[in-house]
Amino acid sequence: MKKIKGLLAIVAIVVLSGFGTISNGYKVGDIASDFRLKNVNGNMVSLSDYNDANGFIVIFTSNTCPYSVSYEDRIIALDKKYAPKGYPVIAIMPNNTTMQPGDNMEAMQRRAQSKGFTFPYLIDEGQKIYPQYGATKTPQVYILQKTSAGNQVKYIGAIDDNYQDASAVQTKYAENAVESLLSGQPIKVTETRAIGCSIKF
Amino acid sequence: MRISGLLLLILLASCKNETNGNQDVETNEEIEITMLPDLEVYDFEGLKPLLKTASDSVYVINFWATWCAPCIKEMPYFEAINKNYKDKKVVVTLVSLDFPKKYDSHLKPFIRDNNIKSRVVVLNDADSNTWIPEIHPDWSGAIPATLIYNKHKRAFYEQPFTYKELETELQKFLN
Numbered sequence: 139m140k141k142i143k144g145l146l147a148i149v150a151i152v153v154l155s156g157f158g159t160i161s162n163g164y165k166v167g168d169i170a171s172d173f174r175l176k177n178v179n180g181n182m183v184s185l186s187d188y189n190d191a192n193g194f195i196v197i198f199t200s201n202t203c204p205y206s207v208s209y210e211d212r213i214i215a216l217d218k219k220y221a222p223k224g225y226p227v228i229a230i231m232p233n234n235t236t237m238q239p240g241d242n243m244e245a246m247q248r249r250a251q252s253k254g255f256t257f258p259y260l261i262d263e264g265q266k267i268y269p270q271y272g273a274t275k276t277p278q279v280y281i282l283q284k285t286s287a288g289n290q291v292k293y294i295g296a297i298d299d300n301y302q303d304a305s306a307v308q309t310k311y312a313e314n315a316v317e318s319l320l321s322g323q324p325i326k327v328t329e330t331r332a333i334g335c336s337i338k339f
Numbered sequence: 340m341r342i343s344g345l346l347l348l349i350l351l352a353s354c355k356n357e358t359n360g361n362q363d364v365e366t367n368e369e370i371e372i373t374m375l376p377d378l379e380v381y382d383f384e385g386l387k388p389l390l391k392t393a394s395d396s397v398y399v400i401n402f403w404a405t406w407c408a409p410c411i412k413e414m415p416y417f418e419a420i421n422k423n424y425k426d427k428k429v430v431v432t433l434v435s436l437d438f439p440k441k442y443d444s445h446l447k448p449f450i451r452d453n454n455i456k457s458r459v460v461v462l463n464d465a466d467s468n469t470w471i472p473e474i475h476p477d478w479s480g481a482i483p484a485t486l487i488y489n490k491h492k493r494a495f496y497e498q499p500f501t502y503k504e505l506e507t508e509l510q511k512f513l514n
Contacts, residue, residue: 204406204438219400238408274497275481300465302438308358331471333436335407336497 163272166328169288170196170280173267175230177245177248183228183258185282185289193223193283193292193319198232198273201249202240202295203335205301206276210253212297212304213277215330216226217257225281225316227257232268232276234263236336275334281315292319295330326330345484365377366416375447380461383470389432390474392490396428397512399505400463400486404436405445409486409499410483414453420509421457427513431457436482439463487512 164170172185185194195216199206217227234244250259262268271280281293293315298307311330318325327334392398401417403410420438421431433455442461449460457499464470471480475488480485485496485505489512496508 204404208438274479279461296468299468301467302465306465308466315354330468331469331480332467333482336409336483336499338409 140245142174143260163270164280164291165295166291166294168291169285170282170291171270172289172336173260175267176243176246177260178255183260185228186195188226191284193281194289195225195227195316196271196280196282197227197229197297198268198276198278198280198333199229199272200231200233200238200241200276200336201245202238203276205332205334207296208301211276214253214256217314218314221256223316223320225319229255229257229259229286230267231259232265232273234261234265235339241338262320266339273305273337275336277332277334279312281312281319283319293328295323295327296332299330301332306331351387375443376450376452376459378442378447378459378461381386382444382464383462383466383473386434386460386462386470390486390487390488394428394490396430397424397487397489397509399431400427400434400488400507402430402434402436402482402484402486404482405441405449406423406437407482413483413501413505414455416500416505418455418457420505421503424509429513433457433459434510435459435461437461476495 148173163198170185174182174184177183188194199209199212201207213227213229213257218332221227231246232239239245246259249255273280277297279293279295280291281299282289283292285291293312295311297312298304298310300307309327311327314327315325387397390400399417400412401413403414405411409471410438417431417433417438420429436447446461449455457507467480471478475486477495478497481497483499484497486498487494487508492512494511500508
């Protein structure tokens with residue numbers, strides 16, 4: 139009887155933790171696992187390909203989300219500013235493209251071309267990577283720093299505090315985080331929240 | 340200010356001139372068909388009173404936008420709850436997060452064309468990092484999202500609903 143109860147408890151824990159996956163994922167301080175995802179140019183991209191990088195600005199984003207679209211120019215600007223300083227942008231499209239055909243590889247290729255993306259725009263085929271990160275929506279930023287232990291999560295959240303109007307931004311959360319990393323200072327705001335489009339699975 | 344008023348008058352006058360050639364009946368019909376609803380637009384401070392109550396009613400607050408496909412899919416269930424539970428003191432409010440530039444082109448036509456009966460309000464407050472955790476600490480910011488509350492308790496759901504699921508959650512507030 140005791141054994142059965144114990145077993146039930148384990149089953150309960152497994153089931154409950156399964157339900158909790160939405161809020162799971164990386165916390166600031168965790169080591170992010172690498173991935174191997176297809177880029178819009180057909181190549182496979184991993185974080186380990188970037189020997190010279192000091193870290194990464196990983197952004198889950200999509201074609202179809204108006205919030206993502208609103209941030210496209212600002213994502214390009216982030217890459218142009220910080221790739222030369224060792225923090226390139228890596229964009230990942232996490233949506234299920236059967237649910238959201240406007241985010242399929244061909245549509246991603248067209249968008250990357252028309253906007254002149256300077257960074258890889260990867261598809262999370264099979265949707266294995268975004269749950270590891272704990273991303274729930276697009277756009278969502280994870281800033282990673284290369285350490286001897288791996289790529290450590292330093293910041294999770296929004297790009298800045300105004301999704302509607304780039305010229306009305308008061309605080310550039312993502313930029314501030316990278317600047318702190320570059321100058322070896324602690325990051326003041328390590329987590330922020332913003333409205334976004336739920337990831338379609 | 341005076342100048343813009345004058346400009347408006349001139350514009351209105353010129354519009355009138357253009358339509359002078361049309362038949363009156365036709366013009367009236369056109370106005371009726373294209374009439375768009377007014378919007379209640381709030382910043383977070385303005386929305387706050389809608390997020391708590393001292394009354395005996397149960398409030399269902401759904402965060403949505405016209406561009407959010409799963410939000411549009413579940414909207415009929417919120418409309419149905421609003422209709423079916425009206426006499427049980429359940430109030431549904433649909434909080435749109437559409438961008439201001441889409442109010443006239445998307446939001447207002449959507450409300451009109453779908454004959455939305457629940458109260459629709461618009462939250463226009465760009466500083467979402469401040470207000471998202473105030474609405475609920477567990478909310479990552481993804482929509483659709485729904486808050487159900489009465490004067491005793493509240494629950495938050497960052498997920499889409501079926502009618503049955505929504506009704507089940509609502510029942511917990513009615514017993």
